Amino acid sequence: MARRLALRAAEPFWQARYYDFNVWSERKFTGKLRYIHRNPVTLGLVDRPEHWPWSSFRHYLAGEHCGVEVESRWTERARERLRIFPTAQNRQEKPRPSGA
Numbered sequence: 001m002a003r004r005l006a007l008r009a010a011e012p013f014w015q016a017r018y019y020d021f022n023v024w025s026e027r028k029f030t031g032k033l034r035y036i037h038r039n040p041v042t043l044g045l046v047d048r049p050e051h052w053p054w055s056s057f058r059h060y061l062a063g064e065h066c067g068v069e070v071e072s073r074w075t076e077r078a079r080e081r082l083r084i085f086p087t088a089q090n091r092q093e094k095p096r097p098s099g100a
Helices: 002-008 026-042 057-062 073-081
Strands: none
16 A cells, blocks of 8 residues: 555655664764754754753753763763662573473
C-alpha cells in the first residue's frame, strides 16, 4: 500500500534518510555540540541558545542543572563531591530451562 501511495505522490513521500557517524575527536564533538545548541536560534525559535528550554547549553556553559541530563566534567565533579562513583554492572541472565 505504501509503495503505491509513494508512486502516486506529487511530492516526496518518504522522509529523507538521516546521516549519522561516530564522533571520535574533541574537535568534532565540539563542532557537533555547537551545531545542536545553535539549531533553535537558526530556526528562529529563540534569540539565544540558552533560551531553549530543552538544551544542554546552560549546562556546558556554567554547569547549570537543566532539563537535559548531561555527562560532563561538571557532573563528574558533582558526583565526586557526593562520593558517588558509578560502576558498570553486568545484567545477570536467568538460567534457561533444559532443552531450550
